[in-house]
Amino acid sequence: MYPSIHPSIHLSTLTSISSSPVIIYVHLAVQQLQTLCFLANFPLAKMAAQEVQPSETIAKLKSESEALKTKLEEERAKLHDVELHQVAEKVDPLGQFVMKTRRTLKGHGNKVLCMDWCKDKRRIVSSSQDGKVIVWDAFTTNKEHAVTMPCTWVMACAYAPSGCAVACGGLDNKCSVYPLSLDKNENLAAKKKSVAMHTNYLSACSFTNSDMQILTSSGDGTCALWDVESGQLLQSFHGHAADVLCLDLAPSETGNTFVSGGCDKKANVWDMRSGQCIQSFETHESDINSVRYYPSGDAFASGSDDATCRLYDLRADREVAIYSKESIIFGASSVDFSLSGRLLFGGYNDYTINVWDVLKGTRVSILFGHENRVSTLRVSPDGTAFCSGSWDHTLRVRE
């Protein structure tokens, strides 16, 4: 039997040398066709002979969508509908920012996945892929405690408000609380309390106003509120259609809501008492990796794999700003505000941190330094600095 030539030969001939721009556009459509053909076992020669003119339809659709866009803008303008940057036109622009790395924390043997600040403004807890959770005095860079979890990919960790315990979890589907003992001989793992139980990985956790309650989010699509002492489930939150990746508690006066973001591209606001989803926002084009409230609690920011960060106003029930740039290709993994809410720091998967002017929507600064993805970023409780953790095994504190 005559051996059939592997298809790659034919296709390379078509595509390689004459890779001028026009044909690129055709390829983008052709590659869909070729996948179909391979699956359906069509001989390639036949396929190449078929007429493919996607460029015409693409151009037509493009101009149609542009026209619709303009019409929408016009209608919006008539009703005085505005975006945040328009309202902020009269605000003074920000000057140049110089932010240097003031501390580098080395000690993790693998990717740093999560970190959180202690209320004392200088200590932090961090967790990594190899199962290690470390408590540092970031100011002196001393390590104060270390715990080895029985699982890898510890994606979530949080410091208790009292500073006396830390919570963490990941691929073990649990959230465990470790009281921080100062006895050098004591094995922290011995006093561990298993609090939360999900049916998929733990993506984020946070203590509420006290050491006694923990809020968790999970790859099983739910969030849950737990009583630490008993491990009892106090409330569960259902509504996401896919993995929930992040959460943040509202700083509001009545302290009863929180926001979560997930792989279903939605950000949901929940009532902690009833378990109901009271607001939902769906404008991102891909997974939402991080959500964080604006300091007043009137809005929250999100960071997504679609390479944008966005601001959602809770009273207006709408997105009011997008922070993006065509040259930013990779997703934002983690976001946080400066104390006044004027700056939004975003850690990205392209190893950089972009600093945004929240009001004007422009980028103020780009910070290099990490040698792999930035996976976690938090501003310190008194706003004097921010800390970023990365897949390059380090954490950096910058001002």
Place this chain on the structure above:
Amino acid sequence: MSFYKITMERVIVSMQDPDMGMKMRNQRLLITVIPHAMTGRDIVDWLIQKYTITEEEALHIGNFLVKYGYIYPLKEPRNLCLKQDETPYRFQTPYYWTSTRWPASELDYAIYLAKKNIRKQGELIEYEKECYNALHKRINHTWDFVVMQAREQLRASKQRRKADRIVLECQEQAYWLINRPPPGVMDILEQGPDRRNVANTRVQLVSGQMLAIFVKYCEQYQDHDPIMQGCLPSNPWITDDIMYWNMNSETVTMPTKLRVERWSFSFMELLNDPLGRKELLTYLEKEFSAENLCFWQACEEVRHGEASKIAAKVDEVYKQFLAPGASRWVNIDSKTMEKTLEGIKHPHRFVLDDAQMHIYFLMKKDSYPRYLKSELYKNLLAKAIVPQETKKSVFPFMRRQRHSSPSPALVTQTAEDNGKAKPSAAKANAGTASQI
């Protein structure tokens, strides 16, 4: 998680736009001429110009375009990085884009290595040799097919023009360098644990007035934002001097002016600061309404405390604040009182919410504004400290010693261990010293 493929391909397509894209030219490679090539310098310049970014950022992005296989180097194929000089590069054919052909199949890799093996007459690089042998073991049953395909492809390629052949080889090699990286090279395709993904808006109107609150908030807090305006005496992270933290600690006798000012921004600011709360309590005691604040605090403890202690705490609250003739009776409207008293027969975490909210708003609307106008507050504000800016060290290159602080865990533990042997102060919490 692979959304970057969409954004990166947008950039690549822009780069190849007939009008605004890159200018490509022929590139001489030894004696062959390769068409549609560009230099590293051209790529960086185009990125700078198109996206209005710095050279550093353009180089950073350009490196990703090479690392992810959308652009490959013609001269040193193993060195997947962007050099900002005359080094020639070419766009990878879409056939080999990571978005189209991922994950790479074992069979394809075997054929590729077999071709190389035949061409180089057995002289494969170390790691490739290992892979080849491993594949031979693993897919031994199809090895005849693998070798046959390899031979056919080599024969077909010999019939091409030399320039075409070289380009094809470069493209294929670039593809495999990314999908089967040599040991030691970072695997850029690593994504982290799998996420289940599900794969579809309402139009709401927003007025300028609604958004003005953000401008107002940012303006109000600007002077309090250390990253934006700095802080006095100095930012501890920059000068290694912890005076700022000492002057703003919970137990300080005289607070700073900025701190006292901040209490006037909102009732929540006053309550959130333990010192502010203490001052408020002092004021309320003068007004004989301190029970309001105490009640509010007690309710917080019910809401956020251990589940097992709820019943006991609610009972305490009832006895102290709600029962007729209670020593610290709070003045709640009759409707709320009735509802609350009914509710505490079956106590739960939120049973005191309505009453708590009533008292909270009472304090916010009445006591709080009066406190801000009171002599107590005004005197404190007048006496509050404005720290001096830390003088720059005479020897700027000598770093100040970074002092440890007692761990919060220690502070609470000593309170608990009253009577037992106390661990010695700050030394107890020294971990592994790893000063830079």
